[in-house]
Amino acid sequence: MLFHVRMDVNIPYDLPPAEATEILAREKAYSQELQRSGKWRHIWRIAGEYANYSVFDVKDNAELHEILSGLPLFKFMHIEVSPLLRHPSSIRDDDT
């Protein structure tokens, strides 16, 4: 089941650099593991912004929340979720 997610990141400017670096490294590893598992299907950077549009493929709302609330940057993010489905004009039979 697909969800469209926009994440805006806002790291406090006075966060100690070492702490920021450590969080960002964990964030990247966490994201890539979920991408490899197929649950984080797409992630795109939005030009000019510290933000991304992502598409998740999860089994239900609970799994989506578990993933998002587990993001190392979660406390510094503003997140908006929209449930998606196959569009009736899509040329494909599945939801890709």
Add this chain to the structure above:
Amino acid sequence: MLFHVRMDVNIPYDLPPAEATEILAREKAYSQELQRSGKWRHIWRIAGEYANYSVFDVKDNAELHEILSGLPLFKFMHIEVSPLLRHPSSIRDDDT
């Protein structure tokens, strides 16, 4: 080059049904032809709304505008465009 597009459709309730039907048929054909060409890479319905999130792969801004302004429903749509690029945490080498 990728663009994220949100389209909200608002057809006037008093548009003659025959006219609406005809526009919607043209819209679907137009969309599917662009999907087949690879320029309209993704289209998803947003649950509960007469709206979609789409991803376009075009050669430049002008081609994007030509496609969007040519939508049969263009005059009944509110459209928001965001330029995208590969995210640095993506596990893929290209922008998919």
Add this chain to the structure above:
Amino acid sequence: MLFHVRMDVNIPYDLPPAEATEILAREKAYSQELQRSGKWRHIWRIAGEYANYSVFDVKDNAELHEILSGLPLFKFMHIEVSPLLRHPSSIRDDDT
């Protein structure tokens, strides 16, 4: 799987009364059938507004959209959807 839905109804003031009456009767029957099936778990009127807060229990996003886009009043509604899940502080084991 639960979804929180807010529906705001805005019927054009010049819609012929007979047409409005007919749509509203169909809307009520449609809603009650879904309530009896358990898919439309709650519906509450918001005091002072032509609007409701509802909770749906469906198997996925596609079923939610099928239900909402099938509302006889759909074209006169503004709808906002939020995916829900069991709250960690809930005293119940399920999502009620």
Add this chain to the structure above:
Amino acid sequence: MLFHVRMDVNIPYDLPPAEATEILAREKAYSQELQRSGKWRHIWRIAGEYANYSVFDVKDNAELHEILSGLPLFKFMHIEVSPLLRHPSSIRDDDT
């Protein structure tokens, strides 16, 4: 009498962890006691957000405010309240 409440939590990132832990434990106990009493009828997590939708069943506005302003997290919350009532299309005789 029912009220729909949305609570958004925003804990300052530099709050000492021990203080945060203590507040969250009190919040959970406070919420569960009110749930057991029947006054906090529903609480659902909103997927992807540090927020919840709740339904309260209280005897009047004053009791609602006493409950909400007594939340251990109250000073870190943004709260929106909407008075609810039985919907005329509900299949139930009461306001559940």
Add this chain to the structure above:
Amino acid sequence: MLFHVRMDVNIPYDLPPAEATEILAREKAYSQELQRSGKWRHIWRIAGEYANYSVFDVKDNAELHEILSGLPLFKFMHIEVSPLLRHPSSIRDDDT
């Protein structure tokens, strides 16, 4: 129990004048009857706007909605409701 209500009136400019006059006369009579009963405790015009701030004293949310949805101008109004209670700094023992 008190509720603060803001009502913004927006009568379509092409409503036949006779119809508008008739609705406004019914609106005034309806409002004055509720004022005399004590349920519509205050009504003030907001300077420069076709709008009012009102305070209602009703027994519950259902009665408030019955009153507001029964306004002859209801279909031409945008209404916002806020539940009120006695302020802890008030010098009076009741909610006046």
Add this chain to the structure above:
Amino acid sequence: MLFHVRMDVNIPYDLPPAEATEILAREKAYSQELQRSGKWRHIWRIAGEYANYSVFDVKDNAELHEILSGLPLFKFMHIEVSPLLRHPSSIRDDDT
């Protein structure tokens, strides 16, 4: 002359408690003195919010500003003012 005022209070969470207590005590005394004088005609708590709706009866805009800017909590408040007048549908001859 009447003014409708909404005050939202936002005290910084790290304000020393003794300082907060002292300001709140002065705020209450200040408010009650103005209520007794008749200039602060009504004050109601808004359920679930650290906010109030008030009605002031002052001789002019300058007096209103002198009162509001003199609030001990003024620097922690967001304030919105609307000038009021007797509503033409009021059953009373004055502006109460």
Add this chain to the structure above:
Amino acid sequence: MLFHVRMDVNIPYDLPPAEATEILAREKAYSQELQRSGKWRHIWRIAGEYANYSVFDVKDNAELHEILSGLPLFKFMHIEVSPLLRHPSSIRDDDT
């Protein structure tokens, strides 16, 4: 007593031209009479918009509302009112 007023005009595009011309002529005469009386102290056009910023000098809120609601274009306007007073940094003793 001074009030700052912003007026945005939005005349329906299908209003018969003769009717529009007649209303605009009355609007101009009405405005100029109030300017000559000193009650409409300033009126400025906002560049690029069908809108104006004005300053009124009236004896109270009721007079302000009587003037604004009497504008021939009132039903086609969106109006925002802010009560003004002499600024403490003004070099003048009065409110000009």
Add this chain to the structure above:
Amino acid sequence: MLFHVRMDVNIPYDLPPAEATEILAREKAYSQELQRSGKWRHIWRIAGEYANYSVFDVKDNAELHEILSGLPLFKFMHIEVSPLLRHPSSIRDDDT
């Protein structure tokens, strides 16, 4: 050439009082010198807010920006600028 300016002041509550006092004294002197020169034609306090509406008479956009960015409180202000001109209904020949 006239410009309408709204300035909202938001001084951090933990700015050292001596620093705040010093800035405010410079702000007042700066404003009064510009008022005397005729460039800051009007300044009015907005009742209930730490804000003002002002009208500037400058030779061009560059001079306006030089004045506004030179305000001692500039870094604590939110400023909105609207270019003004003589209104066609004005009874005066100039832009006063």
Add this chain to the structure above:
Amino acid sequence: MLFHVRMDVNIPYDLPPAEATEILAREKAYSQELQRSGKWRHIWRIAGEYANYSVFDVKDNAELHEILSGLPLFKFMHIEVSPLLRHPSSIRDDDT
């Protein structure tokens, strides 16, 4: 003197096509004449929207308003104006 202008066009869908065609032809001629004169220095289409960003070079606010309010599409436009000036980091001595 430069002004940044955003124009959003919204032509009523039921405007007779001949009338729309005629207005659009006049709009184009009007715009091109001003471009040739140097007063309308830049005009760019915003991808996906019936809107443009433009830069005008005029002698004062009055001339800007005369140009904008004379646009054949003016009554179908929403316009936002921002006064511009040379940026201190510009590598050019003028405002280009």
Add this chain to the structure above:
Amino acid sequence: MLFHVRMDVNIPYDLPPAEATEILAREKAYSQELQRSGKWRHIWRIAGEYANYSVFDVKDNAELHEILSGLPLFKFMHIEVSPLLRHPSSIRDDDT
């Protein structure tokens, strides 16, 4: 390919002055180098605001993001990007 960019700068008031000075010097050098290369085609100050409107000419979205995210002030900026193209009413054959 052109992009319209609005940048709003918000430097924390308690950033050490030496640090601010150093960042601003780097920002200016960075901007001027990009202007000389032709990629940062225009930059204009918005009167009364710590903000600019800019036009970039880059080969794709990725290059735009590389430039913007490399701004020394990036972490203190709010940025909005709009893809541009030649307007059909332009008198020029290219996108200038």
